[in-house]
Amino acid sequence: DNLPEINQMHRIFQRVKASPPEEFYNSIEVTAKNTLQQFSDHPPYGIFVPNKKKSIDDFMKLSFSQIARNRLNLYIGNVESALDLLKLQKRLLMNGTRKAELTSWWLNYIDRICAHMLQST
Numbered sequence: 001d002n003l004p005e006i007n008q009m010h011r012i013f014q015r016v017k018a019s020p021p022e023e024f025y026n027s028i029e030v031t032a033k034n035t036l037q038q039f040s041d042h043p044p045y046g047i048f049v050p051n052k053k054k055s056i057d058d059f060m061k062l063s064f065s066q067i068a069r070n071r072l073n074l075y076i077g078n079v080e081s082a083l084d085l086l087k088l089q090k091r092l093l094m095n096g097t098r099k100a101e102l103t104s105w106w107l108n109y110i111d112r113i114c115a116h117m118l119q120s121t
Contacts, residue, residue, distance in 0.1 A: 002082075006082050006083055006086070010080065013072065026065070036056060036060055
């Protein structure tokens, strides 16, 4: 049902992964570092002062663009898992396995209902 949308997302993610928007990733780094610098220059009221410098230094060491890349890879993995699941379901439908499972379930259900009706009369 969602196969076209999932395929489209997969193509988009693969295109971005193959040719990463470096300018975008650079802007993430610049924006994050500027925000951290502003935070360092003007800390919010109530911040625990003894840890302030270490916390900001720890954040400054982070690669925010790498976090964005990792998130993209996570989404690619999720989309690929969804595609694999849909392919498996399709294969089960095409080879008759799913039909056999449904038929067996229905026959068992009918058998239980009939047995219940016969016992109640």
